Amino acid sequence: MNIGEAALASGVSAKMIRHYEESGLIPKASRSDAGYRTYTERDIHLLRFIRQGRVLGFSMKQISELISLWLNQSRPSSKVKELTLHHIQELDAKIQELENMKATLQNLARHCHGDTRPECPILDGLAQQ
Structure with a gap:
């Protein structure tokens, strides 16, 4: 084909x-x-x-x-499992990083009035270094 x-x-x-x-x-x-x-x-x-x-x-x-x-x-399945378990650890680390990002954004959103005022804790939070 x-x-x-x-x-x-x-x-x-x-x-x-x-x-x-x-x-x-x-x-x-x-x-x-x-x-x-x-x-x-x-x-x-x-x-x-x-x-x-x-x-x-x-x-x-x-x-x-x-x-x-x-x-x-003739591969040992242990090599496949080892690689897979390592990948799971990487995924767990990414999940934790995403959870931390989500918590930070939720906190910033809670503090934003979301009205016509120009003050915005979300933008202030993003500007922090």
Whole structure:
């Protein structure tokens, strides 16, 4: 199938497919006699794997590691679990950071009158260094 069909079948845009090829995340596609990229079902399966990894928030480096583990049939599952647990720790840190941001914004919003006066604790809070 061509890149447009591969994009539809995998849920990954043609632009991202080209990016993944250029970055070495996926192998370069075969080319037709006319020079068009062609993809197999295995390529589509790999693109879906990458898409799911991105949906779960894995970095490109982590996805590259996961692909290596996925393709290695003699891999120990402990490596996959270790990578996943590390990612969970990263997500927990991001969640805490977002919770702190939310609490700060809620506090600033509580102190804003939200009327016609020019005084605004939200803007004052953002201006603090």
